[in-house]
Amino acid sequence: MVLLPAFLRPTRKTRRASRPDSPAPADDVILDAPDDRLSPALVSAGQGEFTVAAALLAATRAAAQWEERDAYATRLAAFARSRPEWFEAWRAADPGDPGVLLVGAQLAVDRAWPSPGRAELLREASPLITAAARADDRDPVPWRIALDHARGSRAGHRYFEELWEAAVRRSPHHYGCHVAALRYLATFWHGSHRECFDFAEPAAQDAPPGSLVQALPLRAAFGYLTDACGPEVPRERLLAAADRAAALSARYPAADPRLAQVRNKLLYVLLRLERWEEARTQLALIGPYATSYPWSRVSEDPLGHFLRLRDALLTDAPPAALAALLPAPPRSHV
Structure with missing residues (x-):
């Protein structure tokens, strides 16, 4: 069920981001740094x-x-x-x-x-x-x-x-x-993750390529992956949400505070989807801009948790070690 209407606007071009070779030094990472x-x-x-x-x-x-x-x-x-x-x-x-x-x-x-x-x-x-x-x-x-x-x-x-x-x-x-x-x-509608996707996907489709609304399906994916209730969402929808958010991320410069929360959420979703190399790409694009959300959803120490994940990715930790840092909640059907 789509509760709210989507809108149309002509697309526009945006420049592509440069990619850093490596993430920012750990000492430079600040939680929720202002621009x-x-x-x-x-x-x-x-x-x-x-x-x-x-x-x-x-x-x-x-x-x-x-x-x-x-x-x-x-x-x-x-x-x-x-x-x-x-x-x-x-x-x-x-x-x-x-x-x-x-x-x-x-x-x-x-x-x-x-x-x-x-x-x-x-x-x-x-x-x-x-x-x-x-x-x-x-x-x-x-x-x-x-x-x-x-x-x-x-x-x-x-x-x-x-x-x-x-x-x-x-x-x-x-x-x-x-x-x-x-x-x-x-x-x-707690547990209505499919309905959330049904709203988010058309909104993103109708938005310009550089609009932050392109990240709305990613937010729906994050909500699903951190919730313990509701029917299963097909993996294809999760992958498509991550792909759309990655395309948005690529349109913005590296270490851009405007994309900080989107990139942090995308890092979380990519890790949960076991897309390790793409997660490393987003880690580099995040630069020093760690954000409380989403890491506060999985830890009382969001900066420390981000840095632990960061270290695990940079040292090529095995998938089991990475997965242990982001445990999936048990899912029940409603």
């Missing part, structure tokens, strides 16, 4: 200043860089959870700034998510999401936050579809909105 644009904003926020973060989000809005805007707003909100002083100063100085409204909406959802009182806290967050959406009608990121909010509050399918249609009218191939829809499918 060159975000890093100064986080450093400045750590010093209590908000102007760099405000300018960064204003620049992404002016250039309609919606993927970057989504990623930066998410990281800034995560930083504000532990260091809120700079954000509160920003909100006090310019409460109508579209950037501060966006980060505030994301922060409210993030704070509500782990709470036992999630439903009530999410209701309180609704006006913040509405304000962020009204600040710029072009921006799909508040609608991605609204989709996550709907999943957390267990909104009905019709309401979710209305949000989805509003989101993709603004940006038909926005990756964050597609991930939010995939998560909704996985949450409300």
